[in-house]
Amino acid sequence: MFCARPVFQPKWPSITGAPSMLSLAEAQAAILARIQPATRSETLALARAHGRYVATALHARVDNPAFDNSAMDGYALHSRDLAAHDCVLPVQGESSCGSAPQQLAPGTAMRIFTGAPLPAGADTVVMQEDVKRNGERARFPQDTRTGAQVRRRGEDFRAGEALFEPGRRLSAYDLALLSAAGVAEVSVYARPRVLVVATGDELVAPGQPLKPGQIYESNRLATLLQLEALGTEAVDGGTVRDDPAVLRALLKDADDFDFIITSGGASVGDHDLVKQVFAEIGEISFWKAKIKPGKPVAFGQVGARTHFFALPGNPVSSLVTFKLFVEPALYAWHHSQLPVLELPAIAANSFQRKPGRMEFLRARLWSENGELRAEALAGQGSHQIGTLRHTNGFIRIGEDSQGFAAGERVSALPLV
Ligand code: AMP
Ligand code: MG
Numbered sequence: 529m530f531c532a533r534p535v536f537q538p539k540w541p542s543i544t545g546a547p548s549m550l551s552l553a554e555a556q557a558a559i560l561a562r563i564q565p566a567t568r569s570e571t572l573a574l575a576r577a578h579g580r581y582v583a584t585a586l587h588a589r590v591d592n593p594a595f596d597n598s599a600m601d602g603y604a605l606h607s608r609d610l611a612a613h614d615c616v617l618p619v620q621g622e623s624s625c626g627s628a629p630q631q632l633a634p635g636t637a638m639r640i641f642t643g644a645p646l647p648a649g650a651d652t653v654v655m656q657e658d659v660k661r662n663g664e665r666a667r668f669p670q671d672t673r674t675g676a677q678v679r680r681r682g683e684d685f686r687a688g689e690a691l692f693e694p695g696r697r698l699s700a701y702d703l704a705l706l707s708a709a710g711v712a713e714v715s716v717y718a719r720p721r722v723l724v725v726a727t728g729d730e731l732v733a734p735g736q737p738l739k740p741g742q743i744y745e746s747n748r749l750a751t752l753l754q755l756e757a758l759g760t761e762a763v764d765g766g767t768v769r770d771d772p773a774v775l776r777a778l779l780k781d782a783d784d785f786d787f788i789i790t791s792g793g794a795s796v797g798d799h800d801l802v803k804q805v806f807a808e809i810g811e812i813s814f815w816k817a818k819i820k821p822g823k824p825v826a827f828g829q830v831g832a833r834t835h836f837f838a839l840p841g842n843p844v845s846s847l848v849t850f851k852l853f854v855e856p857a858l859y860a861w862h863h864s865q866l867p868v869l870e871l872p873a874i875a876a877n878s879f880q881r882k883p884g885r886m887e888f889l890r891a892r893l894w895s896e897n898g899e900l901r902a903e904a905l906a907g908q909g910s911h912q913i914g915t916l917r918h919t920n921g922f923i924r925i926g927e928d929s930q931g932f933a934a935g936e937r938v939s940a941l942p943l944v
Contacts, residue, residue, distance in 0.1 A: 549816040549823075551927065552852065552886050558813050559827050559853060563835065563860040566717040573713055574703045579759040580716035581862035582696040588689045589710030591682035596646040598623070599677045603659055603666060604650035605637040607674040615668045619661075623647055637666055646678055653677035685709065695864035697759070717862050720786035724751050725765035725778060727793040727802055728841060733767070746913065747791040747839070747846040754850060758858050760787075770799040779809060783831045786861065789854060792841030795824040802826070802838040810836065818927060819852065820887040821845040821910035827853065835861075842910035848888050848922075851943075870924070873902035873940035879923075880931040886924065893921040893940050902940045919943060 550558065569583035598604065609617060617637040623629035623644040632638050632649035640646070640653060652674055660667040685691065691709060692702065698714070706714065731745035732738060745767055755762035763785070768774045770793060782788055793802035794815070803815050803826045810830030815838070817825050822845040826838035835857065839849045859866040879889065892903045902923050907915040921942040925931065932938050 549818050550814050551818050555814055555817040555819075555825075555827070556853065556856060559857050560860050562813060562827075562829060563857055564833070565861055565863050566720065568718040569715050570718050571713050571715050574707055574711070577698050577703060577714050577716055578700060579757065580698055580714075580719075581759065581859075581864055582692045582694050582698065582714065583717045583863075584715040585690050585694060586692045586706060586711055586714060587709075588685050588687055588691055591687050592684040592708055593679045593681055596681050597679050598640045598642055598644050598646060598653045599679050600653055600655040601641050602653050602655040602657075602677065603637040603668070604632060604640040604647055604653050605668070606632065606634075606650055607652045607672065609635050609637075610668055610672055615670055615672075616665055617668070618664055619666050621647070637668070651675060651678070695859075695862060697859070697862070697864060719759060719761040720858065720861055721763060721784065722755050722760045722787040722789060723763050723765045723782070723785045724748055724755065724789050724791075725775070726767040726791045726841075727770060727775065728767065729770045729799070731767050731792075746843050747841065750843075750847065751789055751791065751839075751850060755789075755858075758855065759862075760858060770801055772801045772805050775801055775805045776809070779805065779830070782809070782834050782836075785834050787854075787857070788830070788834060788836040789850075790836070790838050791846055792839075794826055794838040794840050800824075806830070806836055806838060810834075817849075817853075818885045819848070820885040822849040822852070822888075823885065825849045825853065827857075840910075843913040844890070844910045844916070847916070852888075869942055869944070871900055871940050871942070872937055873900040873923070875923070875932045875934055875936050875938045876901050876903040878931065878933045879904040879925075881925065881929075883928050883930055886927050888941075889923040889925065890915050890919040891921050891923045891940065892918050893942055900940055902938055 605617060619639060620633050620636040621630050622639040624641050625643045629645055629647040632647040638647050652672060653676060654668050654672055655677060658669050726745055726748040730742050732742045734744045752762045752764055765778060768778055790802050793800045806812055806828055810828050812826055812828035815826035816823055821842060822840055824840045829835055837854055839846050856866040889904045889908055892905060894901055904923055905915050905918055921940055924939040924941055
């Protein structure tokens, strides 16, 4: 299945029938249409489920709050007693956290603390800062509102209520919420296995001296780390030379992976082997997108299970195509949808360009006087990884745009 063609052809005869350059939206739609979502799930304790994706809807086991309780340190009372006793009541008993209080004796107030159960017979809490205590008696404000400072049972959520649907990616606060709801374990999709391979004769690992023409490899590390952060099982396939036989050999066990992500060799140069090998062993959906940076990018499938992305080698193209294509694909694989945050911003400087491709400019974003500002950074070459030091987002420029002037409204994408 992986070696349909016995002899490697250095040019492009096998994929000339595939569709040509797609717009970003078309390319993303093509990916989403082909993703075969996860089928396996596993049950994990909450502490192990951070960043994982819910497979089975999760429901609250208890009401939250679990019982009526006090929002403040203060005094519990019944509002009708204030009117009857000219706002002065004797203080009797105490309700503290973690135990059940006595019933409130009629015509009295009870000392109470934040989170402690409201005693039966009380309907209101007055915070201690508003109370004048004099020995066993206390004076309360005239304008005390009935029901004040009481957190009602179930006002946040009810036992049985659905908290998270399948596809939800669990954040730390989601997991805290589940803990509060009495849920101890969650069913999440099994992690996809993702193989990451860098290609290039020129690439050397840092720590070794560079020979003439060599550069230090950088894409693989960023890709692996981002994949781990996205809740996948990322497998380091190392760096391979620009030799199709080597790449072919590496990919022969590809059906053990849900995704293969390669870096480099995705253009049409004589040494750009990746798409040719993918064309041999699988089916390419597209191999070019009308975007900048990142035009040479391929997506397709090998065998019944494995999706592949051939990302471009330039470090910034690698980052942008990962964000634009790989991230949404991983969410879709988990029966989910990548949340995209795109905000209007005011351009802090001008940027002129030739229309044709949708462009993602590295940008510095900040807010000023309640508005988002975006500065297109100097050094937009797709090899200029140094610019990323100052980058905390992108400015997105539409295909037909010639750029923008300072002060104009632009679309900003925070880098998260
Ligand atoms: P390619 O996509 O293979 O044509 O590579 C485009 C540019 O990116 C070339 O300048 C490569 O040297 C560089 N490049 C390719 N792969 C990597 C990598 N893994 N890390 C850093 N730079 C790379
Ligand atoms: Mg290369």
